[in-house]
Amino acid sequence: MIIDRAFALKIAFGVLLFACGAGLSAVLDNYYLQVGTTLAMLCALCWAWNIVGGYMGYPALCMISFFGIGAYAGGIAQAAGVSESLAWLIAAGVGALFALLLGVPLLRLKGHYFAVGTIASVEVLREVANNWEQLTGGAVGLNLPIHAGSPDEVGRFFYLAMLGLAFLAFLITALVDRTKFGFGLRCIRQNEQAASMVGIDVFKYKVGAFVLTGVLGAATGAIYASMVAFLEPKDAFNLIMTIEIPVMVMLGGMGTIFGPLIGGVSYVILKEFVWAYFINWHSGILGLIVVTVIYFLPVGVLGLTWRDIFKKLGASKSTRPATSDIARSTS
Amino acid sequence: MTKATTPVLELKSVSRLFEGIRAVDNVSLKLYAGEIVGLIGPNGAGKTTLVNLISGFLSVSSGDVIFDGASITHKKPHVIAQSGIARTFQIVQPFAKMTVLENVMAGAIYAGHRGMVQARDKAIECLEFTKLAHLKDMPASELALANRKRLELAKSLAMNPRVLMLDEVNAGLNSSEIDEAIRMIRSIAATGITIVVIEHLMRVVTALAERTVVLHHGAVASEGPTDEVMRDPKVIEAYLGNKFAQRFAETSGAPVARPA
Numbered sequence: 378m379i380i381d382r383a384f385a386l387k388i389a390f391g392v393l394l395f396a397c398g399a400g401l402s403a404v405l406d407n408y409y410l411q412v413g414t415t416l417a418m419l420c421a422l423c424w425a426w427n428i429v430g431g432y433m434g435y436p437a438l439c440m441i442s443f444f445g446i447g448a449y450a451g452g453i454a455q456a457a458g459v460s461e462s463l464a465w466l467i468a469a470g471v472g473a474l475f476a477l478l479l480g481v482p483l484l485r486l487k488g489h490y491f492a493v494g495t496i497a498s499v500e501v502l503r504e505v506a507n508n509w510e511q512l513t514g515g516a517v518g519l520n521l522p523i524h525a526g527s528p529d530e531v532g533r534f535f536y537l538a539m540l541g542l543a544f545l546a547f548l549i550t551a552l553v554d555r556t557k558f559g560f561g562l563r564c565i566r567q568n569e570q571a572a573s574m575v576g577i578d579v580f581k582y583k584v585g586a587f588v589l590t591g592v593l594g595a596a597t598g599a600i601y602a603s604m605v606a607f608l609e610p611k612d613a614f615n616l617i618m619t620i621e622i623p624v625m626v627m628l629g630g631m632g633t634i635f636g637p638l639i640g641g642v643s644y645v646i647l648k649e650f651v652w653a654y655f656i657n658w659h660s661g662i663l664g665l666i667v668v669t670v671i672y673f674l675p676v677g678v679l680g681l682t683w684r685d686i687f688k689k690l691g692a693s694k695s696t697r698p699a700t701s702d703i704a705r706s707t708s
Numbered sequence: 709m710t711k712a713t714t715p716v717l718e719l720k721s722v723s724r725l726f727e728g729i730r731a732v733d734n735v736s737l738k739l740y741a742g743e744i745v746g747l748i749g750p751n752g753a754g755k756t757t758l759v760n761l762i763s764g765f766l767s768v769s770s771g772d773v774i775f776d777g778a779s780i781t782h783k784k785p786h787v788i789a790q791s792g793i794a795r796t797f798q799i800v801q802p803f804a805k806m807t808v809l810e811n812v813m814a815g816a817i818y819a820g821h822r823g824m825v826q827a828r829d830k831a832i833e834c835l836e837f838t839k840l841a842h843l844k845d846m847p848a849s850e851l852a853l854a855n856r857k858r859l860e861l862a863k864s865l866a867m868n869p870r871v872l873m874l875d876e877v878n879a880g881l882n883s884s885e886i887d888e889a890i891r892m893i894r895s896i897a898a899t900g901i902t903i904v905v906i907e908h909l910m911r912v913v914t915a916l917a918e919r920t921v922v923l924h925h926g927a928v929a930s931e932g933p934t935d936e937v938m939r940d941p942k943v944i945e946a947y948l949g950n951k952f953a954q955r956f957a958e959t960s961g962a963p964v965a966r967p968a
Contacts, residue, residue, distance in 0.1 A: 568803055575814045
């Protein structure tokens, strides 16, 4: 592991940020705790997706499969009387197993084929959740035991739980960024043939990354399930979310430590703004903004350097990087 | 040079079929530690296919590949790379968006079995050897062709190989770049690494290889000390042509056998 000053500063900054976030829980009212919880949840999902989508460069559109599997695994366990924290652990384990089973066939595919395969998993799982009524309660939904305590206490508890998970995802990302494993993922993103030629066990690395993403996604889903205490298929396997997560990471910068955070926060702000001012047109306008941003800023906010900005100001069109050239920045 | 008694790499009747066509046909070879072996032949003779078979990119249809006393015949490419066989690609395959240093580090980490920090030191050492150290922070995609070829070489060296197969590392280089490359390859061999040079440039083969193997239609057409192979009538007919044979005879001063 190579730890230079820039990396140490980034970690210190991240730790400080999370410490502030945890400290804020003492003073925030319930509304802001809700917003903070959602934000932490999205950032955890973004960090999870960033491992497969960013570092490894595979366009996985199954983040919500992991999330939903975790939500249902945790929810079913809790409904069966398992304690909350144990249910979350079970969900993480189920997420790992599911990612392994899904990854082994799908990771033999590449590009569009892989993307379509992953997105199909969301649809399939939603149908399973809809129809396997004995287990999931079907379209009627699944009720979970409600977390005991006053609304403020409950809000604070889930805020801290989500924040803790986001912090874990952040730390895992920092490790991936600096270790042999993450270095191998970056090689795989560049050229799989060359990667195996330098001795990287490409398939094992790909499955490993997929499982890591799956565990984090499923754990997020389980905490979400306990928080809302009610699950239905169209909520747990939300197709829009499975697209939104990659978009957030692209906004912030793929394959970077802070890209998922910046992308998640800016996307939520953008979304709130559009919701507030264009209630009837929000989806369309948000979509346009997303396309525009990806078109003009394919490397994400963190992919920009001052040099790029100056180049862009006075430059011809040809200097604009192609979408395929999404470069790893120094986050 | 003194040859070790057991070969580092041995091919035993290796064949590879592509839908009935024998791309590599019953090839048997022995490579010894520290020698430089030339592998030549016309386009489509199966040279690159042979490299792909040894490095595990293609699976062998029949026959056996023995490395260091153990069969590596159906091993995966990364396992073969880790065990000590490195290769370069005819069409260079850098990790384009990573820096030159990171490219070489990749070789040192996985096949070279090093931690990140030691890998960086090893990579810098290899870059100094290949005279790329001053470009270490540049993205690999921005290198000129000659430097990309050297980067492939540096990356393979960082893998600590025992056998290094160079697939046309000199194609497209100018004369002085080739001289430089020849010097580098010689000093690599001097460290005990066995080198297979696949080349169309006869100048490189004659300068480097003590021994040369000629492939034609996938089979070994001739094998032996390089200057003898160059005079082999079969080789002249299949590959070199009479003009080259004439010139080679003039420069080396030995008589040339006329093809029948």
